[in-house]
Amino acid sequence: MKKILVTGSVGQIGSELTMLLRELYGNDNVVAGGNRTKPSGQLLESGPFEIVDCTDATKLTEIVKKYNIDTIYHLAAILSAVAEAKPNLAWNVNINGLYNVLEVARENNCAVFTPSSIGAFGPSTPPDDTPQDTIQRPNTMYGVTKVAGELLCDYYYKRFNVDTRGVRYPGIISNETLPGGGTTDYAVDIYYEAIKKKQYTSFLKAGTFLDMMYMPDALKAAVDIMEADPAKLIHRNAFNISTMSFDPEMLGASIRKHIPEFKLNYDVDEMRQAIADSWPNNMDDSAAKEEWGWNYDFDLAKMTEDMLTVLTKKLK
Numbered sequence: 001m002k003k004i005l006v007t008g009s010v011g012q013i014g015s016e017l018t019m020l021l022r023e024l025y026g027n028d029n030v031v032a033g034g035n036r037t038k039p040s041g042q043l044l045e046s047g048p049f050e051i052v053d054c055t056d057a058t059k060l061t062e063i064v065k066k067y068n069i070d071t072i073y074h075l076a077a078i079l080s081a082v083a084e085a086k087p088n089l090a091w092n093v094n095i096n097g098l099y100n101v102l103e104v105a106r107e108n109n110c111a112v113f114t115p116s117s118i119g120a121f122g123p124s125t126p127p128d129d130t131p132q133d134t135i136q137r138p139n140t141m142y143g144v145t146k147v148a149g150e151l152l153c154d155y156y157y158k159r160f161n162v163d164t165r166g167v168r169y170p171g172i173i174s175n176e177t178l179p180g181g182g183t184t185d186y187a188v189d190i191y192y193e194a195i196k197k198k199q200y201t202s203f204l205k206a207g208t209f210l211d212m213m214y215m216p217d218a219l220k221a222a223v224d225i226m227e228a229d230p231a232k233l234i235h236r237n238a239f240n241i242s243t244m245s246f247d248p249e250m251l252g253a254s255i256r257k258h259i260p261e262f263k264l265n266y267d268v269d270e271m272r273q274a275i276a277d278s279w280p281n282n283m284d285d286s287a288a289k290e291e292w293g294w295n296y297d298f299d300l301a302k303m304t305e306d307m308l309t310v311l312t313k314k315l316k
């Protein structure tokens with residue numbers, strides 16, 4: 001049975017991924033690693049938790065050896081908007097943290113899942129049906145760390161035979177943990193505000209199309225790629241995966257099917273608008289489909305129905 005460490009386990013993806021991995025592989029086989037904040041509730045009670053700061057290689061090694069870890073899901077990262085405000089912190093966490101994880105994996109024969117992002121592309125990348133192999137010249141610190149991370153993970157596979165795999169996530173939307181510091185987070189906040197105030201003021205302007213994905217599909221991708229037959233993988237770091245592309249207007253219209261009086265306003269945040277404008281509209285994910293059978297369940301309508309159902313109960 002796998003012995004898994006999840007770094008960033010208190011974050012938006014990590015918190016739900018940890019619970020799914022425990023369901024699949026057994027609670028005691030999945031160690032939740034968080035850099036500072038101790039989780040509450042089921043994340044803490046359902047299995048082992050350790051304070052893990054990925055920039056501390058000694059501590060990381062200690063945890064991997066203590067639990068005899070053979071697979072690391074490395075989710076700890078600084079997201080795009082915070083990375084732009086604090087580039088040095090982003091470099092340290094996103095690159096030095098990843099380097100430590102890869103070194104520990106090399107020394108202890110661990111497989112490593114590291115997510116990349118649509119943020120790994122830039123203004124010169126073809127924006128529509130963005131190819132798996134294309135120009136990657138992002139102009140954000142987040143994007144620089146994501147491209148460097150992809151190259152570093154591929155290097156560790158080719159040079160040291162570390163089993164590294166990853167996906168380029170779109171903006172992730174979830175109804176559990178609020179995201180922190182992302183450019184796509186408007187697509188999460190809008191549901192909460194729609195229920196509470198029947199209106200939302202978007203920091204991205206109408207017509208800003210971005211690849212987006214509902215959390216259940218994001219989690220499925222993280223599990224499926226690590227279970228895939230390595231002999232069939234031509235690519236590794238990292239696969240384009242896509243489910244839907246929308247702009248604030250499309251999202252608002254989807255919400256209005258359930259809350260007819262919902263009103264969408266705009267107050268554009270120049271920094272996050274510039275970040276979003278540098279990212280593609282949608283990715284071509286044929287390589288993921290061909291090499292490890294990627295598929296998804298949620299389109300915009302199905303996601304909106306589920307988000308509003310779950311959050312209406314939660315916010316009561």
Ligand code: VAH
Nearest residue numbers: 079080117170182183184
């Ligand atoms: C962010 N949600 O906005 C993250 C993600 C594709 C975007 O990486 O930074």
